Amino acid sequence: MIANDDLRTILKEAGYSMTAARSTVFQALAGRGPQGMRSLVIACRGIDRASVYRTVELFEKLGIVQRLQQGWKYQLELTDKFTVHHHHITCSRCGTSADLEDRELEAVIAAMATKRGFLLSGHQVEIQGICRTCQGN
Amino acid sequence: MIANDDLRTILKEAGYSMTAARSTVFQALAGRGPQGMRSLVIACRGIDRASVYRTVELFEKLGIVQRLQQGWKYQLELTDKFTVHHHHITCSRCGTSADLEDRELEAVIAAMATKRGFLLSGHQVEIQGICRTCQGN
């Protein structure tokens, strides 16, 4: 069980209550990497599809989860509050995606923002390519 | 009319033919900035919804359009073949966004892909912050 109490706290502070459905959705997100709604709904068996949607919507509003666009579809994952800040590189052939952490990338982005006179508040980086495995086919 | 002949050439070289529907979709994409399917379908009135989808799919395969992330929704826009490659930095206070072109950023991204054994095919970078003007308020 990961940070179930953190969840309770966040919900309470925002005026929402901790429920079985919300806990289930949270665990399903925490237990695995980025996943689509379909897979999340399956992972939350016992919880109605509509409730999963409603919970994800709430979690987004509370900054608990974020959506990543992967081509036409999107995937869900916990935000940096619950994971280490990172980006993704996705294989456009087999669809698997890996986390990316790169100090230099972060530095370059920070430098760009500074150069433009911006006070940096956030950024997203998504990379697509063909992974080593798929290149062999 | 933007580059309609370029389109004809690309299609022909890939073994496809130039048709009214394809030209319409292309113009609808060329005439405006990034847009969602819904808006594209409306812009292509006279062309069946299914044909727009099929055309977009083909255009993607041919590297004419790309789907990208703008906020949490997907958008379509012509690829760098038809526009200058760039990213965006957006002010989260006033909403204005400026184009970004940065050789170093591109280099770092390329290096990251290579290090992971990926054959790089594309990437998106979106930065948010507070612009100089808004910082003064």
Place this chain on the structure above:
DNA sequence: TTCAGTGCAAAAGATTTGCAAGCCG
């Protein structure tokens, strides 16, 4: 003329909503 490409209509999937019943505080 021939076959890729299109429109149409219906199927499949994804997401949202209204409402009555259930659970949390």
Place this chain on the structure above:
DNA sequence: CGGCTTGCAAATCTTTTGCACTGAA
């Protein structure tokens, strides 16, 4: 207890498909 939440089912919206007809080469 009282209101926030959920499950259910139906409504919507989005995307895909099968098929017969049309148009490009």
